[in-house]
Every structure is written in structure tokens, then in C-alpha cells.
Amino acid sequence: MGKPDKERLIRTLNSHLNTIHETFQMLDQNPSSSLEKVSWDDVLKMSDQVYKQATVAGMVWTGGRLEVTEIEENMASYFNMLQGFLLVSHGSKVGAGPTLSSVIHASVKQVIDSSSKLWKESISLYGPRDSKDQNQVVPQLVGAVWEACSALKKAPSTNVTAIGRALIQVGVSVKDVLREMKELKQGPSDLDDAPEESSNKVDSSLHSQDEGNTSDDADIGDDLSAEEMRVAQSAISIISSILKVIKELIRSITSLLKLENETNESKLATLENLLRLCQGIGVQVDELGACLYPPQEVPAIKEASEKISSFLDNMQAELGSLNGNSEGFLQACNNLRNSLKQLEIELGGFADSDLESRMQNVTLND
Incomplete structure (x- = not known):
């Protein structure tokens, strides 16, 4: 649990984040109208899986002694799920106009940002003396992922609604x-x-x-x-x-x-x-x-x-x-x-x- 392990985790995380960033850039462009549209229900199902994986990640970080390999395996599972979430989100934009596309983009970005923060700050706390901080901070970070995923349920799913x-x-x-x-x-x-x-x-x-000036004096200029x-x-x-x-x-x-x-x-x-x-x-x-x-x-x-x-x-x-x-x-x-x-x-x-x-x-x- 020394410095080399922490640096290893940071390198692994950066690799995952780069992949996610490249996939997220797909959302800047609407998919071809010839493609089959992914239903918004499928997006919500994937977001539930992302949150469940975030909960597992939180349990790993707050569960006591942490092995680097265990963290890396959990990290890989998490970002694979996040990658799938991005792909179905992109598919849901088939036929979407500018307004709906913008809403989808912003909603998905909240999930990505909260996920990135969960892993960045968790790894920053990695070490034998930080277990107390992990137990306090990590649940809050997992909660932020939950809020971002829950917000998707309130997002409009059609152009007209948006x-x-x-x-x-x-x-x-x-x-x-x-x-x-x-x-x-x-x-x-x-x-x-x-x-x-x-x-x-x-x-x-x-x-x-x-x-001296009073609050009444300050209001005179508004008359x-x-x-x-x-x-x-x-x-x-x-x-x-x-x-x-x-x-x-x-x-x-x-x-x-x-x-x-x-x-x-x-x-x-x-x-x-x-x-x-x-x-x-x-x-x-x-x-x-x-x-x-x-x-x-x-x-x-x-x-x-x-x-x-x-x-x-x-x-x-x-x-x-x-x-x-x-x-x-x-x-x-x-x-x-x-x-x-x-x-x-x-x-x-x-x-x-x-x-x-x-x-x-x-x-x-x-």
C-alpha cells in the first residue's frame, strides 16, 4: 500500500478515463438516422447498473484492507459498465433534435463527471492512514453518482417533451x-x-x-x-x-x-x-x-x-x-x-x- 501502488492505480485510472473521454465525444454528434433508436428505458437500465457498480466500488474502498489487484478489477468492471452506458446513451439520440440532444448530453455528462470524481478522490485517499477519510468521503461520492443516475429518470425522452x-x-x-x-x-x-x-x-x-449611509439611503437610488x-x-x-x-x-x-x-x-x-x-x-x-x-x-x-x-x-x-x-x-x-x-x-x-x-x-x- 505504498507510493508505487498508488501511482499504479493512478496510471490505470487515467487509461480508463481517456477511453471514456473518447467515447463521450461521440455524443457531440448525433448518430445516423438509419440506425435503430435505443429506447430511453434501456438508458435508465444501464444507469441503474452504473450506480450498482458504484455501490460495489464504495464497499471495496470502505471495506478495510485494499489490494491493488482487487481495486483494479473493480475499476475495470466499473468503466466497462460506464462504457456500455455511453453507447446506449448515444443510440438514444437517433432522431433527436438540438434541444433533446443537449439535454441528453448534459445528463450523461453528470454521470461521467460524478464517476470520474468517485475514482479520482478515492485513489487520492489511498493509503494506510486514510481509511477514516475514505469511510467519510467515499459514501458521499457514491451518493453523487446515485443523484446523477436518478436525474436521468426525470429527463425528457422525446423531442416534444424536451x-x-x-x-x-x-x-x-x-x-x-x-x-x-x-x-x-x-x-x-x-x-x-x-x-x-x-x-x-x-x-x-x-x-x-x-x-453615514443606511439601508434606506441605499434604496433611494432605485426610486x-x-x-x-x-x-x-x-x-x-x-x-x-x-x-x-x-x-x-x-x-x-x-x-x-x-x-x-x-x-x-x-x-x-x-x-x-x-x-x-x-x-x-x-x-x-x-x-x-x-x-x-x-x-x-x-x-x-x-x-x-x-x-x-x-x-x-x-x-x-x-x-x-x-x-x-x-x-x-x-x-x-x-x-x-x-x-x-x-x-x-x-x-x-x-x-x-x-x-x-x-x-x-x-x-x-x-
Whole structure:
């Protein structure tokens, strides 16, 4: 159990890891559509075998005196099982679109990464003085393999399911932005105060600065002017409308797919395009939300609004190619366009107000 044994185990492990890495690279490319598709159930069965082999490995490491040959035999069994798991995972990608392929790739990578970590850290602890550490660490590493294998059971097994979940995820992200935007508040207007009250506020503000900043002081920078608040409210209306568009889009796709049992390649390409467009709108929602904090970035807000409008037009055209533009979806699109027009009006007023403010601050030199 000396240094030579540990170095031997490291060399053996590196050889196995190189083989696994080469096989895993296969998942970067989809298999030919002429090949027979492996069912996702077969992938799950192989993942169960990987976890069982990880459990055996854990028992070997925590079972007391460790012989190098015993560890090497267990290592070989483990990585042979992992190799088989990779091959069936690759076979399950037959006919998979970009979204499903990406999900499969990420899920399989978790199993590979947790397996590599199990063996790397177990061998790093190899030695007569490390048995206590092995008994504490190795079970946690085996648990990580179990979590990665269990996550496969929750992964989508079809293109439509993968795309549907991705659309839902965009909706969740947009909803988070909407919740954050609704927390924006308008600051007090000095024009509404009497001169004495305004003077008292200035004195109070200066006094509080002398005492140091407080959490309330830090929040002052987040307060919006009346013009900014109107822009924010229009943006909130847009984001709310986008949520309804996404909801109706999912509903339209679901209704459409119920009419047909199979999703051909052309329809799959359209569904992938709809997802890409929806994700593009999600990115612009993030941009729009970030621009609403003072001082508001009017050019960036306009750009985000224009891109949302463009994505929406393309989305409607894509869904129309599937004859899936339901009445609910079209109404949601029209509502969103009306909200975008209202924002454009508010931005115009905001620009005029901003220009007027700048002109008032101009001092003419003699």
C-alpha cells in the first residue's frame, strides 16, 4: 500500500478515463438516422447498473484492507459498465433534435463527471492512514453518482417533451423578471412639496449623510421619477403580455400535436425554431428589465422592444406554417403589440421630458 501502488492505480485510472473521454465525444454528434433508436428505458437500465457498480466500488474502498489487484478489477468492471452506458446513451439520440440532444448530453455528462470524481478522490485517499477519510468521503461520492443516475429518470425522452420543458423554463424566467419589476417604486416629487418641506428634506438628507449611509439611503437610488415610472409600467405590461403569449404558444403546440401521433423532421425543425424565438424574447425581457432601473437607458429599452416585436412576428409566422395560430395565441400577440406601442409612446414622452430638462440646465455665457 505504498507510493508505487498508488501511482499504479493512478496510471490505470487515467487509461480508463481517456477511453471514456473518447467515447463521450461521440455524443457531440448525433448518430445516423438509419440506425435503430435505443429506447430511453434501456438508458435508465444501464444507469441503474452504473450506480450498482458504484455501490460495489464504495464497499471495496470502505471495506478495510485494499489490494491493488482487487481495486483494479473493480475499476475495470466499473468503466466497462460506464462504457456500455455511453453507447446506449448515444443510440438514444437517433432522431433527436438540438434541444433533446443537449439535454441528453448534459445528463450523461453528470454521470461521467460524478464517476470520474468517485475514482479520482478515492485513489487520492489511498493509503494506510486514510481509511477514516475514505469511510467519510467515499459514501458521499457514491451518493453523487446515485443523484446523477436518478436525474436521468426525470429527463425528457422525446423531442416534444424536451422542447415543451424548455418553453416552460423561458416562462419561469420571464415570470421572475416580472416579479422583480413589480417591486420598482416611484420616488417622491419635489414639485408636490411646499418650499419649507423641500428645504427640510434637503437638510434632513445632508444630516443623514453625515451620520453615514443606511439601508434606506441605499434604496433611494432605485426610486423612479414619474416619467421613468410610466415607462416601467408599460414595460411591466409588455412582460405580462409575453407570459400570456408563451402560455398560449404552449397550449397551441399541445393541441396541434394531439392531432398527430408522430412529429416529422420538418415539424420538429419548426418547433425548434419556435423555441429559439421564444428564448430570444426571454433574453430581451432580461435586457428590458435591467434597463428599467434609474437612470433608465432609453436606447437600450427601444432596442429590446424592437427585437421582441421582430421575434413575435417570426414566431407567429412559424406557428402559422403548422396551422397552429389559435384564437387565443393571436389575441395574446395582439395584446403584446399594443403594449409595445404604448411603451413607444411613453419613451417618446420620456425623451421630450429629458430634452426639456437638459435645456433648462444650459447656462448661456456672455
